[in-house]
Amino acid sequence: MNTMEIAKIKRVVKDTQRIKTFILDIDVSAIPGQFVMVWLPDVDEKPMSVSYTSGDMGITILELGDFTRRLCELKVGGKIGIRGPMGRGFKVYGDRLLLVGGGVGMAPLAPLAEDAIKEGKEVTAIVGAITAKELLFVERLKKAGVRVFVSTDDGTAGYKGFTTDVLQELLQKETFDQCFTCGPEIMMFKVLNIAEDKEIPTQASLHRYFKCGIGICGHCVLDGTGLRVCKEGPTFRDKELRKSHEFGYYWRNAAGQKIYFGVKK
Ligand SMILES: Cc1cc2nc3c(=O)[nH]c(=O)nc-3n(C[C@H](O)[C@H](O)[C@H](O)COP(=O)(O)OP(=O)(O)OC[C@H]3O[C@@H](n4cnc5c(N)ncnc54)[C@H](O)[C@@H]3O)c2cc1C
Ligand code: FES
Known part of the structure; x- marks a missing residue:
């Protein structure tokens, strides 16, 4: 609308x-x-x-x-x-769901968890933040019936380290039908790699600089795909993201300049 x-x-x-x-x-x-x-x-x-x-x-x-x-x-x-x-929301089709959220990235994942629990699905969430005081929606998720693992960069709550460390350990013991992730792109990139190794289909919610927000200006197109994050996204399947040489490496600011997340490809 x-x-x-x-x-x-x-x-x-x-x-x-x-x-x-x-x-x-x-x-x-x-x-x-x-x-x-x-x-x-x-x-x-x-x-x-x-x-x-x-x-x-x-x-x-x-x-x-x-x-x-x-x-x-x-x-x-x-x-x-x-x-x-x-935009396009997450598509749920499995029964055992795994959510990996970093910081404010929990915002779209929390309602997904609540809806899934109401539909009788089993939901596990790994919630990460830089420090305990910045953990988002942990109590909300627990109240809904989600099994929650926590990680903080400084070790003030849960596992000391990253959500992706917790993910790696969890996937040694368990498997899931689907994985959903939102947060810093470096984190989502790692989540995709880890889940892919275990053949768990993953959807990620991307953040790009939006101008029009309705698919007209082309500013949010993912290089190599033609997919507009505001229109075909912001949630994408792993297979779609793999077609882009941009995902996990850079985004474009308001002026269209590439801003690298870490190392250049
Ligand atoms: C699909 C989508 C969902 C989002 N959901 C949330 C959310 O639930 N909660 C939340 O706090 N933030 C969310 N954001 C990010 C939010 O739009 C920006 O953080 C916010 O616009 C920052 O504006 P600012 O002026 O306060 O900060 P600024 O200092 O202007 O920008 C800080 C950073 O925010 C991002 N940003 C700024 N303007 C935009 C823009 N027009 N479009 C996209 N990113 C921008 C850039 O990464 C920038 O580096 C979302 C972004 C997208 C694309
Ligand atoms: S922000 Fe204009 S096409 Fe996506």
């Missing part, structure tokens, strides 16, 4: 030191993995995953720059513009 709705903030939850969830007075009935374009008058319009997908919708914001800072200043009763839901 491309028309804009003006939504009122019903509730604000401080999830972590840097992350807040805004519950709005509109129901957009999104599929987990879909996003909305959020408009702040006189500031900008930017993409955000829908973190509460049915009933009153929610978005979960990590404060980074000007837009997210201005958004995080809003209080109950404040108004924002919402276009969406847009």
